[in-house]
Amino acid sequence: MSMFRKSMTALALILAVLFSFGAAINTASAEPKVTVKNSNKGLFVVVTSEDSMAQMMAMVLSTQTLKQGRSVRVLLCGEAGNLAVNGSKEKLFKPLNKSPQMLLKGLIAKGVKVEVCPLFLPNTGKQVSDLISGVIVAKPPLIATAMAEEGIKLLTY
Template sequence: MKKLLSIAAISALLTTGAMASEKKGLNVVLTAADAQTQLMAMVLSTMTLKQKKMVNVTLCSEAGNLAVKGAPSPKLKPKDVSPKMLLQGLIKKGANVQVCPLFLPNAGLDNSVLLEGITVAKPPKVAAQLLNDDFATLSY
């Protein structure tokens, strides 16, 4: 009986530890202009949402163009999808997508060019997201 209780206690500790270390989601900071890099960021974000986790995407520099209506985004093999197509799918599935506050003014643009569902990031909020240990962070 003692042995059975010990096994149960160890099992409970392992289960609790595994749950405590589980991440709530993913922060993605994307600056890369390269379409393959952008697409990989979108693929991993999509896979994260499919696992019922939260996704926060911040687009800066050249990657900010993904947020602009009408800006080109090439379709890539093997699925013939573009980074922008997957980004729009992320938004529809509940991802939080924003552009860096420096992007629009330095590109000579304003909020009216942003795709539906994309906002301008607030640095204190982004910093808090990046410092949140419940989220993994990828930067491209």
């Protein structure tokens, strides 16, 4: 793929995300309970970035996917595992004035399975009791199976 084509593809993706982000933000505050229409078609979201804006975008896209009736499953690894820790530092993003943690808790409340990688707790000195309610420790064989399910798209941040 030529450098020009790669640049244009990246630009198109960025523009699509930016335009959809505005729509996502306007509807994120009053979200109705969603039932998944086709539970085997959706997103498996892996968040590893320590960048809170990237984390926020992952949560916004997860929320929008769920609102469209598709399944969402979230795996937090590395620095992103701190999203799942009680009392972790939160950064609010405009215009919602919400943090990635707030959207993550909203996803959990809607039944989204949220897991931290099994390396996170023992390598950060944290315990399962430090995690927000609804977050569990991932089991690699189950994660591998879930990521390979038909109709599931992998989204990484």
